[in-house]
Amino acid sequence: MPFSHDMVHSLATVVDLINTSPAAGTGEGLESVEDLRAFVRRHVISGVEDLGADDLSDVRALRDAFHEVFVAPDRDTAVSLLNTMLGRTRITPSLAEHDGFSLHVHYFAPGASLAEHLAADCGVALAHVLVEDERERLRTCAAPDCSHVFVDESRNRSRVYCDSRTCGNRMHVAAYRARRRA
Template identity: 40%
Template sequence: MAFAHDTAEALRSAVELVNSVEPPVTLGTVADLAAFYRRHGYTGRHDGTAAELAEVLALAPRLRTLLLTPRDDVAPIVNAMLAEAAAVPRLVRHEHEDWHLHAVADDAPLADRIVVETALAMVDVVRTDETSRLGTCADDDCGGVVLDLSRNRSRRYCSTACTNRNAQAAHRARVAGPR
């Protein structure tokens, strides 16, 4: 299942945000937030302040819950998020991006836009019955969220670091042989 570009990007953004607050923290400064904003193609208001960073980081637990909630339990969470933001979906097009959905004003706080975009993305995930594309990292020492957008649904780890650590451990176990 290929999600629409805005759905996939909102999911990537949410997963990165959720995982960025766990060690090693990767979203800890206003400069990190500015890079996150650019990397995920956000448009509209971006204050670039410590207060905005705190608001965005405070979303991590709520987004983690949303991303990992079983399919049939997602609707109340999504509905509450959209209602709180008074979200009104509308089609928009930007210079470098074709038609996609926005549901809050461009001058709304970045944290509000992240919540609404993630909620809208989860609407698509639920409607297409693709919640299995979200899960937790297979590394026993990591609780990161995994977004698997691969065709063969083979992604098991939240990051390259977790992937490499587990590949090395498996290799060492094979080389050592049975005990």
């Protein structure tokens, strides 16, 4: 499934958001409002004004809801979870061109909070993955000591590690050493 620029951006954002969770095994990645501001800057999230403690709390709750969609045991559960999330989100599609990005669609309503913005844009991207029957692309790293999630964008759906340079390389080296000992 070829992903559009909008989808790639939104899916990368939701993956990075989920992987800030302590459940990902790397500690709390959103400890403070400043961490949240850095996340917004890193992902070039437009239309976000002042951020406060409520935003941090709301985004953490949203992060957990997105994680549930990724690890849902089946398609119907993922659809139900995503429908519940999208049903609580004000969605107002509009075309936008900003920050050097070509014309694309924003789904968040004007004046939306950061959590609503993320729920709308990232939720719609995940909805497209489910509609295209590509749920198996939503994965958790196969390395035994890693709980990061990722979206497998490979043509043959063969990616199993969140990052080939870290987890993938580490697991391949371990397998090589095990074969050498045998």
